Amino acid sequence: MKDLINKIKTDGIALNEDVLKVDSFLNHQIDPVLMKNIGDEFAKHFKDLNITKVFTIESSGIAPALMTSLKLNIPLVVLKKQLPNTLIDGYYSVPVKSFTKNSIYNLTLSKKYISKDDNILIIDDFLAYGEATLGVINIIKEAHANIAGIGIVIEKSFQPGRKKLDSLGYNVYSLARIASMSKNKINFIKEEWFYKSFFFYSFHT
Ligand code: G4P
Numbered sequence: 001m002k003d004l005i006n007k008i009k010t011d012g013i014a015l016n017e018d019v020l021k022v023d024s025f026l027n028h029q030i031d032p033v034l035m036k037n038i039g040d041e042f043a044k045h046f047k048d049l050n051i052t053k054v055f056t057i058e059s060s061g062i063a064p065a066l067m068t069s070l071k072l073n074i075p076l077v078v079l080k081k082q083l084p085n086t087l088i089d090g091y092y093s094v095p096v097k098s099f100t101k102n103s104i105y106n107l108t109l110s111k112k113y114i115s116k117d118d119n120i121l122i123i124d125d126f127l128a129y130g131e132a133t134l135g136v137i138n139i140i141k142e143a144h145a146n147i148a149g150i151g152i153v154i155e156k157s158f159q160p161g162r163k164k165l166d167s168l169g170y171n172v173y174s175l176a177r178i179a180s181m182s183k184n185k186i187n188f189i190k191e192e193w194f195y196k197s198f199f200f201y202s203f204h205t
Contacts (some may be wrong), residue, residue, distance in 0.1 A: 039067020
């Protein structure tokens with residue numbers, strides 16, 4: 001997605017080979033116009049899949065996921081990282097290891113907000129090791145609901161998350177795919193360029 005990639009180029013900061021700082025527009029200060037455009041893009045991409053709910057994880061997934069659910073006119077469900085005191089009825093909970101933050105948390109969802117008839121779109125801000133997304137997938141599977149697709153704002157393609165989800169056969173759509181990073185340098189996967197040159201080459205040989 002062009003305006004997201006431009007924003008990452010102008011305002012994102014590669015702290016090192018692994019971590020991209022995007023706190024000026026995605027996860028500390030939030031750019032609402034960019035979030036709206038992100039929501040519109042996910043909604044357009046997944047619109048024909050009869051999605052019933054958008055799922056995300058607190059906290060940075062909420063802004064893009066809310067905009068997506070607004071455009072699709074369906075509820076957003078936010079999975080919690082801690083068991084809320086108010087969650088007294090039944091709930092699902094799975095442990096998730098965060099490699100980036102070197103921590104473990106229990107991803108939690110009230111049984112009230114999922115049913116076996118749900119067809120769910122998972123939206124998250126980052127795809128790194130894929131453990132958070134796999135945690136959401138495990139909860140959805142435990143509830144016997146369906147996973148229609150996975151929308152990711154920024155995919156760090158050099159980390160194992162995307163490969164894990166592809167190998168499990170999920171329909172993943174990432175708006176910005178980062179091939180590699182080094183301090184102050186971010187290299188994107190040039191998919192448009194790749195496909196254009198592929199078709200040009202096919203038609204001219
Ligand atoms: P995963 O999400 O693919 O499982 O990977 P990982 O466990 O490594 O990432 C966990 C957390 O680290 C997530 O935030 C994710 O958004 C964040 N993260 C991963 N890579 C980057 C990065 O390059 N830059 C930034 N800024 N964050 C990154 P979280 O723990 O869910 O916290 P929250 O920010 O959503 O509250």
